[in-house]
Amino acid sequence: MIPKPHLASPETRILGIDPGLNISGYGLITFANNQPCLIEAGVVRSTRSHSLERRIRSIYEGITEVIQTTSPDIVAVEQLFTHYDRPSTAILMGHARGVLLLAAANAGLEVTSWRPTQVKKVLTGNGRAPKAQVQLSAARLLNLPDIPDPPDVADALAIAMCHCYLNRNRMKTT
Numbered sequence: 001m002i003p004k005p006h007l008a009s010p011e012t013r014i015l016g017i018d019p020g021l022n023i024s025g026y027g028l029i030t031f032a033n034n035q036p037c038l039i040e041a042g043v044v045r046s047t048r049s050h051s052l053e054r055r056i057r058s059i060y061e062g063i064t065e066v067i068q069t070t071s072p073d074i075v076a077v078e079q080l081f082t083h084y085d086r087p088s089t090a091i092l093m094g095h096a097r098g099v100l101l102l103a104a105a106n107a108g109l110e111v112t113s114w115r116p117t118q119v120k121k122v123l124t125g126n127g128r129a130p131k132a133q134v135q136l137s138a139a140r141l142l143n144l145p146d147i148p149d150p151p152d153v154a155d156a157l158a159i160a161m162c163h164c165y166l167n168r169n170r171m172k173t174t
Contacts, residue, residue, distance in 0.1 A: 013039065015072035015109075016160025017063070018152045019080075019097040022046060024059055025152030028070045029142070031164040038142045040070055041153045052095065060099040067107045075104040076163035078155065079113045112163055119155075119162040134158050 011030060018025040027041040044062030046055035067075075080090055080097060104111045117127035123137045135147040135154040141161060148154035 012074065013070065013072045014160045014163050015067070015070060015075045016156040016158070016163065017075060017077045017100055018155035018159060019078060019093060019100050020152060021055060021059070021092050021096045022048060023150060023152045024063065024096060024100060025150070025154070025156035026063065026066055027148075027153060027157035027160050028072060029157065029160045029164070034168075036142055036161045036164055038144065038157070041148060041157060042066075043150065043152055056095050056099050059096055060103055063100050063103045064106070067103060067109070072109060074163070075109050075111045076159045077101065077104075077111060077113055078119065078159055079115050081116055114159055114162050114166075119158050122162045122165050123158045131155075 011032075014029055014031070016027045016029070022045065024044045025041070026044065028039040029036045030039060031037070044059055044066065046058040048055075050058070077097065077100060080093055101111055120129040120134060121127040123129075123141070124133050126133070129137075131151040131154070135149070135151055138144070138154040138157045138161070139147045142157065148157055
């Protein structure tokens with residue numbers, strides 16, 4: 001399936017995804033008047049006690065449902081990263097990220113990837129910002145009464161906002 005072209009309008013719906021094997025956060029935003037606006041956010045969960053295959057299927061089915069019900073125009077996802085002393089974490093994350101990308105591709109959506117340090121730098125000014133700082137920044141930028149919780153939701157919203165801020169020249173704002 002050929003991806004839908006990226007729409008450059010205030011109505012562009014960006015779905016940010018923070019991939020995880022246990023919890024994948026998602027956040028759907030629009031961007032108008034130089035301001036991000038929250039449409040919907042949540043998590044897709046898998047059950048730790050299930051086999052890897054069942055967990056991956058659960059993530060795929062969950063994000064497919066999110067895509068079908070929210071109708072995003074583009075998906076922004078976090079790139080894989082790993083700490084040198086935990087390479088197996090990257091392998092497990094790769095499974096989750098892979099099915100999330102497959103769901104987006106099957107829906108014909110364009111996907112962009114952003115480095116975690118880049119997302120944090122854009123939102124907080126610090127590429128090594130802790131989770132709590134990302135949560136506070138997401139809440140402030142979206143004018144939310146409370147911080148997004150769990151942190152996976154804040155990360156997904158941060159990824160979507162990073163995409164908006166770094167693609168302002170492609171996105172018309174009213």
